[in-house]
């Protein structure tokens with residue numbers, strides 16, 4: 001009998017197929033989540049939701065929590081309590097809320113006194129919590145980082161965090177397969193950060209929309225795990241849902257022996273499975289991009305989008321040479337914000353601050369590569385006068401590791417500030433921020449307006465380039481510091497004593513045992529629906545002629561510290577609505593009648609809501625009164641978050657968006673009818689029809705809550721878990737059954753005094 005032939009599948013197809021709990025109509029599926037990382041910013045409302053519905057965390061053994069975004073990075077030598085250590089009231093409240101939540105729900109937690117604490121995307125891989133073949137989620141867009149291990153890892157919003165906590169599953173539509181192949185050999189001075197910046201420059205920030213990217217090719221294969229993580233990390237900046245790299249010997253070597261990686265027989269079993277995790281010969285990719293390594297030079301951004309890249313040897317672009325009026329306008333706006341003149345050589349751009357850190361570049365290799373430049377600059381090399389340079393390791397363990405290698409001495413001797421772990425100036429939710437007008441050479445991943453501080457100007461680059469800039473006081477071609485034979489992406493530091501990270505892994509952390517919280521049956525799915533129904537919305541539409549409107553712009557970071565889902569109307573587009581110097585209202589369209597009462601927003605540019613996964617973006621739109629969005633495309637996390645909050649994001653071709661924007665400009669009302677899937681226009685113009693995913697449409701029309709619906713599939717989830725234990729037993733936490741990681745925190749506080 002001829003064997004049944006299985007069509008060749010991509011790595012993404014395989015992981016997807018392995019995790020479908022239940023396939024729904026139109027490509028939507030309920031997917032099992034193997035690992036869930038939780039932190040203080042995107043979780044308080046989710047835990048609150050669980051509490052009010054009387055739900056538990058389904059799999060504490062598959063959930064790991066830490067604090068990162070809000071934590072001060074000053075020395076913790078005198079740390080007594082969160083109460084006294086964090087002075088900013090909202091940050092303190094958010095950290096305390098997480099501590100209360102991990103205690104109440106029985107979750108493993110790395111708090112401020114624990115040296116394993118760090119950025120959520122650093123600690124998962126470091127502990128071996130992140131593994132090949134899994135589905136990993138977190139309420140953070142850079143969850144794509146974990147895809148470096150050959151797993152499907154993506155960011156979700158707060159409502160989805162709640163969904164995962166309650167059900168260990170998530171509703172997902174399968175993305176398209178995209179492959180980016182980087183072949184050849186990297187040139188001198190070129191690191192993985194330059195590779196990903198170059199890729200984003202080529203495909204644009206919407207280039208990966210609707211896709212999961214698999215990175216392949218000889219360059220990718222030759223990279224270390226740290227370098228692979230930097231690449232996958234910025235997949236979100238390329239517009240993709242996730243990025244992934246097939247696991248190989250480099251992956252296995254990195255994982256073996258990590259505290260939460262499988263051990264003994266389970267390790268052998270896991271390796272056998274992991275070796276099958278690669279795209280089959282002939283597997284179909286919907287999109288293919290080929291990059292020649294020889295085209296990549298040390299790269300830096302000039303504007304306010306990660307796609308605004310230029311080789312360090314290049315010049316600030318001149319908008320006058322741009323034919324496309326939208327591109328020209330956006331470049332002019334960027335240059336005005338960045339305080340740059342067209343045609344200025346990038347190497348003449350002076351900086352005020354240097355930030356080496358973030359989930360993109362705060363790993364031990366990043367620190368070594370920065371240290372190497374300092375060493376290459378000579379024994380007396382110093383941070384340039386008038387420059388403040390900070391180094392923020394990604395976790396307490398990385399900090400300790402770097403100190404054992406003596407990297408801190410190199411940095412401190414050169415005048416760098418050596419800090420404690422956290423997100424720090426990547427986002428500035430803690431005190432580490434740029435002042436208005438300050439210019440920063442930053443190893444982070446986003447250069448949006450106000451990202452590192454209101455009015456702050458960010459240039460993204462590699463750690464080696466950041467170190468070079470710190471020393472010269474301006475953006476600098478790192479190759480000036482390198483001998484002809486040396487590259488900064490290999491970690492051969494003859495002048496330094498490198499030690500293995502495993503030296504710092506001697507603690508055997510344990511997670512809550514599997515099923516510890518589901519010994520009692522889950523409550524029945526009787527919880528009240530929390531989604532506002534949507535049928536027909538009629539009203540003023542506000543036109544917006546912008547591309548790549550990121551969620552940082554929709555709602556700035558200071559509003560992410562709230563513990564609620566409401567009260568964010570004022571936050572909407574705040575940096576555009578308020579003059580940063582006078583604090584007065586600008587003439588931004590949302591400040592002007594009749595648009596200050598708009599119910600619909602028509603954006604004519606692509607990729608609305610890209611970037612961060614903050615659900616505060618739809619919350620603020622809704623609070624302002626906007627219930628329907630119309631745009632050519634959306635950031636995927638934002639798109640999902642909108643549905644979760646009773647907001648309808650309509651997708652229409654750009655020409656139709658332009659047509660509707662004309663109505664909006666004329667002050668004509670639009671009527672959006674979800675039942676009929678059409679937009680009616682006053683004044684006799686024919687209606688415009690649109691299509692919405694049938695499941696989402698059904699939920700919106702009926703105000704249905706995803707969690708309650710998923711809980712009706714409890715049997716299927718249980719069945720899946722049985723299979724999972726049988727086929728992939730290490731995912732239940734083999735090797736770390738036992739006690740919980742102690743939650744290091746002070747006694748429970750009652751009322752606080754702010």
Ligand SMILES: CC(C)[C@H](C(=O)O)[C@@H](O)C(=O)O
Pocket residue numbers: 041042069139140141142155427560611612613614615
């Ligand atoms: C706070 C979090 C929701 C956010 C994200 O999703 O990316 C943050 O990490 C960021 O980098 O802007």
Ligand code: SF4
Pocket residue numbers: 068069119140142358359360422423426427444445
């Ligand atoms: S991008 Fe920045 S703020 Fe977001 S998780 Fe990474 S380090 Fe933290």
